[in-house]
Amino acid sequence: MVTEAQTLGEVSEEGLLRSIFPFFTLQPGLLVGPGDDAAVLATSGRVVATTDSMVRGRDWLDEWSSAADVGTKLLTQNLADVAAMGGTPTAVLVTLMADPATPVAWARDFARSIGDGAARAGVAVAGGDLSSAPADVLVVSITALGDLAGRQPVLRNGAHVGDTLAVRGTLGRSGAGLALLQQGGDVVGSPSGIRQQCLDHHRRPTAPLAAGVQAAAAGATAMIDISDGLLRDADRVARASGVCVALSDAALRPHVEALVPAVGDATARECVLSGGEEHSLLATFPAGSVPEGWQVLGAVAPGSGVTVDGEPQQPRGWDHFHQ
Known part of the structure; x- marks a missing residue:
């Protein structure tokens, strides 16, 4: 009998798997699920x-993020990548690669959050892998699969001069949440709860998954x-497509103003421009075809790189090896 008070080193691999498999519900399209050599x-x-x-x-601190936060964030970032290709x-x-001293409770909370999030998204947890790791090391990963339903994928290299640039979702909230955590994360008296919203989005981001197919x-x-x-x-879209992505300051301003009560004007603007882990979708559309629910941010223009009201911008933001 596996208990949450135990460590991973005190239970067998089979025992841990038996304790977390109930968190993963079956979904249509999963013909063979966890428990065999492959799904x-x-x-x-x-x-x-x-x-x-x-x-x-590197990607999270235990002081700021629970196992459930980590599982939710990991799932979201993978499913958002599938949506960005136009897939479901x-x-x-x-x-899970973990120091054997890792509590079973951490592994179960991590697995439970993935199972809950996958069920809400109609996604099957088809299996995975467990491995021990050196002392204090904890690494988690997800491989996500999606279906294009016979459609062509939407790539980064298809933007054309004259297209409209639009976003579905928020901008800067995760970055603002990170800034608050670095400042101490005080949410007392937060105007309209925006500080708490930013902290929540950083710890457990959401993504507009259906908007990819839309x-x-x-x-x-x-x-x-x-x-x-x-x-x-x-900038990645601009480089891949050989165009300039021209952002409008007026279009960005509402996103900045929404964050000002939480982090101040200068930080709010930088969060909108360079804050990572937002997991909103950014897309280009032929003029006049932006779908409902998307917010126009600018246009695709001749040239290269990214501009804001014509001013060239450095492609700053998260880089795994230059932080």
Whole structure:
């Protein structure tokens, strides 16, 4: 009998798996699930595949994030990548590499959060891997799969001069949440609860998953998940497409103003421009075809790089090896 008071080193791999498998509900399309050598999925023939990892001390701190926070964030960032290709997420494979001294309670809370989030998204947890790691090391990863339902994927390299640039979701909230945590995270007396909203979005971000298919159906020419900051991810579209992504300061201003009560004007603007882990979708559309619910941020223009009201911008934001 596995108890949450135990450590991973005190239970068997099979015992831990038996204790977490109930968190993973079956989903349509999962023909063979966890417990065999590999999972078997039904697909349309066009499969989207992506993977992301998180390392304790690098991608999260235990003082700021619980196991459930980590699981939610890891799941969201993977499913958002599938949505950014115009796909519908269908299944995930989960890996846990942990110091044997890691509490069973941490592993169960991590698995439970992934199971709950996957169920809400209609995504199957198809399996994964467990491994021991050196002292104090904790690494988690997810490989996510998605179905294009016979459609072509929406890539980063399809933006054309004259297209409209639009976003679905928020800007800067995760970055503002990180700034608050670095400042101490005081949310007492927060105007309209915006500080708490920013902290929540940093710890447990959400992504507009259905908007990926919506954008593809509307004829999106390019799309990307905002995971490393608006400027850096917009620059990736600009470079891939050989164009300039021209942002409008007036279009960005409402996003900045929403964060000002939480972090002040200067920090709010920087969070909107370079804050990572937002997981909103940024896409370009032929003029006049931006779908409902998307907010116009600018246009695609001749040239290269990213500008704000014509001023060139450095593609700053998160970089795994230059922080």
